[in-house]
Amino acid sequence: MSHVDAAFVERLSKLARISLKKDEIHRLEENLEKILKHIDQLQQVDTKGVEPCFSVQQDLICPFFEDESQPPMTRTELMQNTPDSISGFIRVPTVIKGA
Amino acid sequence: MQNLTKKSAKELHEGFLKKEWTAVEIAKAHLQAIDENDNQIQSFLAVFSDKTLAKAVHLDQKLARNEPMGKMAGVPIAVKDNIHIRGEKTTAASKILQDYVAPFSATVVEALEDADALLIGKTNLDEFAMGSSTEHSAYKVTQNPLKEGYTPGGSSGGSAAAVAAHFAPLSLGSDTGGSIRQPASFTGLIGMKPTYGRVSRYGLIAFGSSLDQIGPFSRTVYDNAWLLETISAPCKKDPTNLRLAQINYKNQLDSSSPKKKIGVPFQFLKKLEPRVRQHFDHALAHYKELGYEIQDIDLSILEHSVSVYYVLATAEASANLARYDGITFSKRNPEAKTLEEVYDSSRSIYLGHEVKQRILLGTMVLSQGKMDEYYMQAARVRQMMKHTVDQILKEVHFIMTPTSPNTAFRIGGIKDPLTMYLQDIYTIFANLTGHPAISIPMGMEDGLPLGLQIVAPYHQEMDLYRVSRQLEVANKHHLTHK
Numbered sequence: 001m002s003h004v005d006a007a008f009v010e011r012l013s014k015l016a017r018i019s020l021k022k023d024e025i026h027r028l029e030e031n032l033e034k035i036l037k038h039i040d041q042l043q044q045v046d047t048k049g050v051e052p053c054f055s056v057q058q059d060l061i062c063p064f065f066e067d068e069s070q071p072p073m074t075r076t077e078l079m080q081n082t083p084d085s086i087s088g089f090i091r092v093p094t095v096i097k098g099a
Numbered sequence: 100m101q102n103l104t105k106k107s108a109k110e111l112h113e114g115f116l117k118k119e120w121t122a123v124e125i126a127k128a129h130l131q132a133i134d135e136n137d138n139q140i141q142s143f144l145a146v147f148s149d150k151t152l153a154k155a156v157h158l159d160q161k162l163a164r165n166e167p168m169g170k171m172a173g174v175p176i177a178v179k180d181n182i183h184i185r186g187e188k189t190t191a192a193s194k195i196l197q198d199y200v201a202p203f204s205a206t207v208v209e210a211l212e213d214a215d216a217l218l219i220g221k222t223n224l225d226e227f228a229m230g231s232s233t234e235h236s237a238y239k240v241t242q243n244p245l246k247e248g249y250t251p252g253g254s255s256g257g258s259a260a261a262v263a264a265h266f267a268p269l270s271l272g273s274d275t276g277g278s279i280r281q282p283a284s285f286t287g288l289i290g291m292k293p294t295y296g297r298v299s300r301y302g303l304i305a306f307g308s309s310l311d312q313i314g315p316f317s318r319t320v321y322d323n324a325w326l327l328e329t330i331s332a333p334c335k336k337d338p339t340n341l342r343l344a345q346i347n348y349k350n351q352l353d354s355s356s357p358k359k360k361i362g363v364p365f366q367f368l369k370k371l372e373p374r375v376r377q378h379f380d381h382a383l384a385h386y387k388e389l390g391y392e393i394q395d396i397d398l399s400i401l402e403h404s405v406s407v408y409y410v411l412a413t414a415e416a417s418a419n420l421a422r423y424d425g426i427t428f429s430k431r432n433p434e435a436k437t438l439e440e441v442y443d444s445s446r447s448i449y450l451g452h453e454v455k456q457r458i459l460l461g462t463m464v465l466s467q468g469k470m471d472e473y474y475m476q477a478a479r480v481r482q483m484m485k486h487t488v489d490q491i492l493k494e495v496h497f498i499m500t501p502t503s504p505n506t507a508f509r510i511g512g513i514k515d516p517l518t519m520y521l522q523d524i525y526t527i528f529a530n531l532t533g534h535p536a537i538s539i540p541m542g543m544e545d546g547l548p549l550g551l552q553i554v555a556p557y558h559q560e561m562d563l564y565r566v567s568r569q570l571e572v573a574n575k576h577h578l579t580h581k
Contacts, residue, residue, distance in 0.1 A: 009459070012466075013459065015462045016459055018458065018459070020447065034515070039409060041403065042480055045483070047476060053478055053482035053485055054309060057295070073203070078202065081198070081202070093435065
């Protein structure tokens with residue numbers, strides 16, 4: 001069983017790239033603790049020799065198709081939802097320090 | 100003029116072709132109902148009044164000129180707002196996609212446009228389809244049209260409420276752990292989650308990619324079958340789409356079938372509320388009368404289904420939602436000064452609590468040192484479930500359970516996340532195993548409906564419709580004799 005404390009939640013928030021406020025951390029501590037307690041029952045299931053299932057289509061036939069080209073979306077279409085752009089390029093804050 | 104919103108999709112379409120009413124009259128009747136009543140129900144996030152009317156005018160002109168007509172011409176259909184309609188917003192009920200305009204249409208939407216359906220609007224959902232009540236929408240809380248103050252279920256609660264409130268005879272939802280079937284149960288509708296791979300997911304905002312399927316809501320079995328056959332158009336853009344031939348389900352609903360064995364996991368229903376159990380037993384008794392055989396089956400492995408689901412679905416979600424980073428197409432915090440702040444603060448501000456919680460849980464189960472304990476173990480138990488259900492469905496033709504352990508609950512009535520997750524206790528396994536599953540009304544308790552869930556072997560949606568149709572006929576008979 002994983003011990004859930006504030007440090008644990010903060011470590012996850014770093015990995016997931018979501019900054020969290022104090023009250024959020026507290027609420028997540030409580031909730032994750034409860035959820036993990038429930039999920040931990042899985043450890044009791046004997047799965048020795050069982051292959052993991054990542055997709056039910058392991059034994060359903062997933063067909064291939066011809067490798068034919070399709071007309072692509074235009075740059076304008078692709079960029080219409082970009083929050084910040086300049087001359088058709090996505091703009092982000094300066095990454096290289098001192099540049 | 101009769102009230103067109105009371106008609107089924109079949110009646111609307113046929114009446115339109117026979118010129119009993121026009122497409123414009125159909126469109127106006129439904130738009131007016133939305134206009135008058137959706138301020139109470141709150142099922143729509145966007146209503147396409149002008150586009151719907153323009154399309155209806157076009158259809159009336161086509162009919163006047165005797166031009167070939169699409170197969171669902173004149174039928175209003177509402178679409179869950181995590182499915183793309185080109186040129187319209189897709190918000191997934193999240194602030195992070197508040198301004199997002201879909202640059203392409205989902206395959207299911209293209210199929211409906213080709214069929215000349217009237218795509219009337221986009222419906223509310225739990226943010227990114229994560230929830231069982233539609234309370235986790237960043238925009239509005241949808242009411243159950245059958246009882247004020249109660250949820251329509253979720254996550255496709257807007258799509259369910261829209262059909263139950265007669266704003267449209269049909270709608271599309273998506274189902275990752277029960278998000279079509281549970282709202283169908285709560286609102287007295289028919290809701291179908293097809294076999295994984297039957298319906299294209301192209302243009303559906305991904306939540307748990309190995310679990311997600313798009314499916315229909317309707318008030319009649321016929322309409323549901325009709326919509327499924329239309330949206331199951333083969334699609335090359337979704338690599339998991341099986342590209343099966345479309346089946347004409349709706350014309351075979353009343354044909355007889357030798358498949359009469361029903362499996363029920365009685366052990367698994369032990370804790371069920373007596374009143375829910377009563378309705379379930381009543382439905383089973385009805386099938387018995389029709390010559391079905393009821394058999395006890397052992398599905399004890401399913402006691403782990405909620406755990407397996409919340410490991411695998413959150414793992415997949417944490418990966419799928421990594422794309423909302425404030426850089427390419429999702430909302431960016433304008434205050435962010437550094438690249439790190441763009442990521443961290445945009446996701447912090449514009450994602451809701453439930454979504455963050457699931458991303459964090461998914462991040463945890465995939466993290467170094469925990470992956471084998473959680474993610475791999477859950478995937479192994481999933482394999483065992485799939486094997487068990489597969490074996491059982493070789494012995495019986497159907498598995499039946501209630502869709503939900505309860506009727507619709509009050510808005511704000513469930514605060515604890517685990518209690519909310521346990522809402523899906525009967526529905527989740529069909530997503531984990533990929534089998535088709537339907538929910539159909541089986542009774543009413545205090546003015547709120549209860550659904551019966553039926554699960555069938557892969558690709559046997561036809562059997563699900565056939566057996567559902569038998570209960571629908573019985574229910575109607577029952578009601579007219581009241």
